Amino acid sequence: xxxxxxxxxxxxxxxxxxxxxxxxxxxxxxxxxxxxxSDGGLxxxxxxxxxxxxxxxxxxxxxxxxxVYLHIKQTKVLVPEDRPLKKPTLMAIGVxxxxxxxxxxxxxxxxxxxxxxxxxxxxxxxELPEKVRLAVDSILMAEGAEKKEQLAAWTADKKQTSVYxxxxxxxxxxxxxxxxxWKCSKCDKRDNLWMNLTDGTILCGRKNxxxxxxxxxxxxxxxxxxxxxxxxxxxxxxxxxxxxxFSYPEDDSVLDPLLAQHLAFFGIDFSSLxxxxxxxxxxxxxxxxxxxxxxxxxxxxxxEPIFGPGYTGLVNLGNSCYMAATMQVxxxxxxxxxRYYKNQSLKTAFxxxxxxxxxxxxxxxxxxxxxxxxxxxxxxxxxxKDQTNSITPTTNxxxxxxxPRMFKAVIAASHPEFSSMRQQDALEFFLHFLDQVERxxxxxxxxxxxxxxxxxxxxxxxxxxxxxxxxxxxxxxLSLNIPLHEATNKEELAAFQKLKxxxxxxxxxxxxxxxxxxxxxxxxxxxxxxxxxxxxxxxSTALKAKTTAVKSAxxxxxxxxxxxxxxxxxxxxxxxxxxLDVYVDVPDIIDISHMRSKGLQHGEELLPESVPGEEEEPTxxxxxxxxxxxxxxxxxxxxxxxxxxxxTSNVGVEEAMNWLxxxxxxxxxxxxxxxxxxxxxxxxxxxxxxxxxxxxxFARAAxxxxxxxxxxxxxxxxxxxxxxxxxxxxxxxxxxxxxAAEAGLPDGGGRYRLIGIVSHIGTSTLCGHYVAHIFKDGxxxxxxDAKVGASVNPPKDMGYLYFFERLNS
Numbered sequence: 142x143x144x145x146x147x148x149x150x151x152x153x154x155x156x157x158x159x160x161x162x163x164x165x166x167x168x169x170x171x172x173x174x175x176x177x178x179s180d181g182g183l184x185x186x187x188x189x190x191x192x193x194x195x196x197x198x199x200x201x202x203x204x205x206x207x208x209v210y211l212h213i214k215q216t217k218v219l220v221p222e223d224r225p226l227k228k229p230t231l232m233a234i235g236v237x238x239x240x241x242x243x244x245x246x247x248x249x250x251x252x253x254x255x256x257x258x259x260x261x262x263x264x265x266x267x268e269l270p271e272k273v274r275l276a277v278d279s280i281l282m283a284e285g286a287e288k289k290e291q292l293a294a295w296t297a298d299k300k301q302t303s304v305y306x307x308x309x310x311x312x313x314x315x316x317x318x319x320x321x322x323w324k325c326s327k328c329d330k331r332d333n334l335w336m337n338l339t340d341g342t343i344l345c346g347r348k349n350x351x352x353x354x355x356x357x358x359x360x361x362x363x364x365x366x367x368x369x370x371x372x373x374x375x376x377x378x379x380x381x382x383x384x385x386x387f388s389y390p391e392d393d394s395v396l397d398p399l400l401a402q403h404l405a406f407f408g409i410d411f412s413s414l415x416x417x418x419x420x421x422x423x424x425x426x427x428x429x430x431x432x433x434x435x436x437x438x439x440x441x442x443x444x445e446p447i448f449g450p451g452y453t454g455l456v457n458l459g460n461s462c463y464m465a466a467t468m469q470v471x472x473x474x475x476x477x478x479x480r481y482y483k484n485q486s487l488k489t490a491f492x493x494x495x496x497x498x499x500x501x502x503x504x505x506x507x508x509x510x511x512x513x514x515x516x517x518x519x520x521x522x523x524x525x526k527d528q529t530n531s532i533t534p535t536t537n538x539x540x541x542x543x544x545p546r547m548f549k550a551v552i553a554a555s556h557p558e559f560s561s562m563r564q565q566d567a568l569e570f571f572l573h574f575l576d577q578v579e580r581x582x583x584x585x586x587x588x589x590x591x592x593x594x595x596x597x598x599x600x601x602x603x604x605x606x607x608x609x610x611x612x613x614x615x616x617x618x619l620s621l622n623i624p625l626h627e628a629t630n631k632e633e634l635a636a637f638q639k640l641k642x643x644x645x646x647x648x649x650x651x652x653x654x655x656x657x658x659x660x661x662x663x664x665x666x667x668x669x670x671x672x673x674x675x676x677x678x679x680x681s682t683a684l685k686a687k688t689t690a691v692k693s694a695x696x697x698x699x700x701x702x703x704x705x706x707x708x709x710x711x712x713x714x715x716x717x718x719x720x721l722d723v724y725v726d727v728p729d730i731i732d733i734s735h736m737r738s739k740g741l742q743h744g745e746e747l748l749p750e751s752v753p754g755e756e757e758e759p760t761x762x763x764x765x766x767x768x769x770x771x772x773x774x775x776x777x778x779x780x781x782x783x784x785x786x787x788x789t790s791n792v793g794v795e796e797a798m799n800w801l802x803x804x805x806x807x808x809x810x811x812x813x814x815x816x817x818x819x820x821x822x823x824x825x826x827x828x829x830x831x832x833x834x835x836x837x838x839f840a841r842a843a844x845x846x847x848x849x850x851x852x853x854x855x856x857x858x859x860x861x862x863x864x865x866x867x868x869x870x871x872x873x874x875x876x877x878x879x880x881a882a883e884a885g886l887p888d889g890g891g892r893y894r895l896i897g898i899v900s901h902i903g904t905s906t907l908c909g910h911y912v913a914h915i916f917k918d919g920x921x922x923x924x925x926d927a928k929v930g931a932s933v934n935p936p937k938d939m940g941y942l943y944f945f946e947r948l949n950s
C-alpha cells in the first residue's frame with residue numbers, strides 16, 4: 142500500500158488552487174444540512190470546492206472520481222454560563238453591535254483526507270506539497286459562497302449628518318425650556334413631543350392612520366414656518382448622538398453635530414436629563430428584540446417545543462420569514478412530501494443533478510424536503526451541565542433549525558427581488574415557487590406536485606342581449622375580497638367607534654384591550670367572489686355596440702389543495718397602502734360545492750364570434766386631440782404625440798409626455814398606429830396592485846392608462862371606479878370544452894379541511910413578520926422560523942393565506 146504522502150502526490154492533478162471567481166462551499170453540505178459542527182464534520186472537494194457531510198462525500202467520489210478533500214471540523218468550546226448578554230445597539234444579526242444570541246464558541250481543526258479509504262494527513266504540515274498548502278490556505282481565507290449568497294444580517298442605514306445642522310438659524314424669543322413637565326403647545330398631548338430647534342416650540346408628533354399617536358402639530362408647524370429640525374423630548378441624555386433628531390425637509394432621522402449648542406440656546410442642560418422616551422429606531426429594535434408580536438406568535442403562551450420528523454425549523458436568513466412560513470406549509474402537503482421525500486432519496490437526486498448540485502432545483506428541493514421531514518436536524522440544543530460532555534435537554538430546549546440558503550439562491554435566481562435581503566410578500570413568493578416547480582416538470586406533468594394546487598376558473602358574461610360568453614383561466618390561489626359591510630359584530634363596532642372618538646377628543650389613546658375589530662365570515666368572502674358584478678361599456682358582438690353586462694365566476698375543477706388569499710392590503714387615497722384591521726372567521730371544514738361552474742346551460746345562446754372589421758370602430762385607438770396639440774406645441778412629432786396619448790389612455794399631458802420621453806428610442810416609434818394595439822404591462826407591477834386588493838383586469842387597465850407607473854395607476858383606479866377593463870373579454874364566446882391545459886387537473890368533491898395558515902404581522906407585506914400554523918398529527922403546531930412548538934391558540938381568524946386539503950368523499 143502506498144505511503145499516505147505518496148498517495149497524495151499521485152493525485153496532485155486533482156487538486157486546484159481556487160481563483161477569486163470560484164465559488165467555495167465550506168459551511169454547508171451541498172446535499173444535506175451537515176456543517177463543520179455536525180458529527181463527522183465537512184469535506185471540501187479540492188477540485189470543485191463543493192462541500193459534503195460524512196454520509197455523502199462517498200457519493201461525490203463515486204460520481205466525480207475526485208479523491209482529495211479538505212476536512213473541516215468544529216468542536217464546541219465551553220464558555221462561562223454567566224457570560225453577560227450584550228445589549229444590541231444596531232439593527233443587525235451576526236455583526237458587531239448587533240443581536241448577541243449568546244452562541245457558543247467553536248474550535249476549528251483541519252486535515253487532508255484521501256478517498257476511498259479515508260487516509261488522513263494533518264494540516265498544517267510543512268511536509269504537504271506546496272500546491273496543497275496553497276490550495277487549503279486559499280479555501281480557508283476565501284469568503285464562503287454560502288455567506289456571499291445570503292448575508293445573515295439586516296442592518297439599518299446609519300444616520301447621516303443633516304445639511305441644515307451646521308448653519309441652523311435660531312430665534313431668540315425668550316423661550317426657556319424646562320427639564321420636565323412638557324406639553325404640546327397646541328393640544329393636551331404629553332408624550333411623543335418634539336421641540337423645534339429653530340424657535341423652541343414644543344409640539345406633538347404625527348398621527349397614525351387609526352387615530353393613535355400625535356396630532357400632527359409638529360409637522361404642521363414645519364409646513365407653516367419651514368423650520369427644518371426637531372428633537373424628540375425624552376430621548377436627550379448625556380449621550381447626545383443617541384437623541385432622536387428629525388429633519389422634515391430631508392424626511393429622515395439625522396445627526397446634529399451642534400445639538401449641545403442648539404439645546405443650550407433654549408436653556409437645556411443635556412447632561413442632567415434622563416431618558417424617558419424611546420427613539421424611533423429603538424422602538425423598531427425593541428420590537429425585533431422582544432419578537433413578541435400579538436396573537437399570531439402566541440406571545441405570553443408557554444409553547445411546548447416539538448422535535449422529530451416533520452418538526453424542523455428554518456433559520457431566518459435575514460427577512461426570509463416569508464419563505465420559511467410558506468415552505469413549511471408546502472412540505473406538509475402529501476404531494477410535496479411524496480415527490481421530494483418519500484419517493485426520492487438524496488442520493489438519487491444527487492446522481493441526477495448536474496456537476497454543480499447547488500444550482501439544481503430538484504436537488505435543493507429534495508435537500509430541503511429531507512431536511513424538514515426526516516427529523517435528523519430537529520433535536521434539542523444541548524445544554525452543558527458540567528465539564529464532561531453529559532448533556533440534559535430541558536423542557537425549554539429549542540432547536541437550531543436548518544438554514545435554507547442554497548434553496549433560496551436557486552429559487553430566487555430568476556427573480557431579483559427574492560434574491561435580495563428585503564422582506565417579500567408570501568403570496569408572491571408562493572406563486573413564483575409553484576411556477577418554477579411547474580417549469581422544472583414541464584415534460585412530466587403527472588409527477589408535478591404543483592398541480593395539486595392548480596384549478597380552473599370560468600367567468601360567465603351575460604350580455605344585455607340575453608346571450609352569454611364564457612372565459613376560462615387557470616390559477617393556484619383563490620384571491621378573496623373581505624366585505625367589511627358583512628361584519629357580524631356591527632353593534633360592538635359602533636360602540637367602539639364612539640369610545641375611540643371620545644378618547645381622541647380627550648387626547649387619550651385607545652388601549653389594545655379596548656380595540657374592537659370587524660368580524661367577517663369566510664362564507665361572505667367566498668360569496669363575494671361568486672356574486673354577479675356589472676361590467677360597464679362591454680362591447681357586445683350581438684348588439685354591435687357597447688352595453689352593460691353581468692359577470693359571475695365559478696370553478697371548473699376543485700384542486701387537491703385549495704389556497705385562499707385574503708386581500709387585507711388596500712389602498713387609501715393618496716396611494717397610501719393600508720392593512721385592514723379585521724378578523725375573518727374561518728371554520729375547520731368548508732364546502733365550496735356550490736361554487737362549481739355549470740358551463741353552457743340548456744337554452745343559453747353564445748355571443749357570436751367577432752367578424753374581422755366588425756369591431757373596428759369601438760376598439761380603434763383614438764388620441765385626445767387636446768393632449769396631442771399641447772405636446773406638438775412643445776416641439777414633439779405629431780405621430781409620436783398620438784402614440785403617447787393612446788398608450789397612456791388619454792389620462793393627461795404629463796403622463797403622455799413622460800411616456801414619450803421614455804419611448805423616443807423605440808424601434809417602432811415611427812411605425813403607423815396599429816389597430817387595437819396591446820400595451821405591454823409588467824406582471825410584477827400587476828401583482829403589486831393585486832396585493833393591494835384590486836382585481837387583476839382592473840390593475841392591468843390602470844397600468845396601461847398610467848404608462849406603467851404604479852402610483853399613477855392607483856390614482857387612475859380611484860378616479861375611474863367604473864372604468865371598463867373588458868377588452869380581454871369583448872369577443873369571447875368560447876364553448877366550455879376543457880382545454881389541453883385543463884386536462885388532467887386534479888378534481889373531486891368540494892369539501893375541504895383547514896391544514897395550514899400563513900399569518901402576517903405588520904402594516905405592509907414588505908415589512909413585518911410571517912408565521913405558519915399547521916395541523917399535524919391531530920394538533921396545531923406553530924412554525925416561527927426556527928421555533929417549532931405546540932400551538933395553544935392558533936390565530937385562525939388572522940390569516941393571510943389559508944391552506945385547505947380536500948376531504949375524500
